[in-house]
Amino acid sequence: QVQLVESGGGLAQPGGSLRLSCAASGFTFSSYAMSWARQAPGKGLEWVSGIYSDGSDTYYADSVKGRFTISRDNAKNTVYLQMNSLKPEDTALYYCAKASFILSEHWGEVPGSASEIASYDHWGQGTQVTVSS
Numbered sequence: 001q002v003q004l005v006e007s008g009g010g011l012a013q014p015g016g017s018l019r020l021s022c023a024a025s026g027f028t029f030s031s032y033a034m035s036w037a038r039q040a041p042g043k044g045l046e047w048v049s050g051i052y053s054d055g056s057d058t059y060y061a062d063s064v065k066g067r068f069t070i071s072r073d074n075a076k077n078t079v080y081l082q083m084n085s086l087k088p089e090d091t092a093l094y095y096c097a098k099a100s101f102i103l104s105e106h107w108g109e110v111p112g113s114a115s116e117i118a119s120y121d122h123w124g125q126g127t128q129v130t131v132s133s
Contacts, residue, residue: 003025004022004098012083012086013132014133018083020036022079024096030074031104032099033050033052034072034079035048035051035070036048036070036079036094036095037095037117038092040092041091041092046061047114047115047116048063048068049081051072059115091129092128093126093127094129095124095126097120098120100120
């Protein structure tokens with residue numbers, strides 16, 4: 001069965017950095033696009049960033065563009081989210097998600113499709129990120 005296990009969350013100061021990891025198993029990782037999403041207290045799920053199956057194409061939400069970097073290592077079945085210049089508003093539970101077969105096959109063809117939460121079929125349990133001084 002598909003398993004996604006996030007790690008790397010914690011407490012960071014404003015302006016600081018954290019690196020999240022998501023270890024995947026139970027599917028052919030290198031064939032699927034992956035994304036990160038987050039949910040802040042009292043708010044809905046927000047897509048953050050996505051990456052194509054071979055790592056050649058990435059997308060970011062405007063709120064994190066220029067500060068966060070998504071990457072993947074298909075040899076290790078792991079996707080990462082490097083978060084720099086953290087802000088208090090980045091405080092949230094961060095999830096990694098596996099894109100559906102259709103989204104993965106048609107990645108990048110439809111503008112904005114990577115950010116459609118409903119197009120992800122498996123989710124991890126999340127890792128908490130808290131940004132506070």
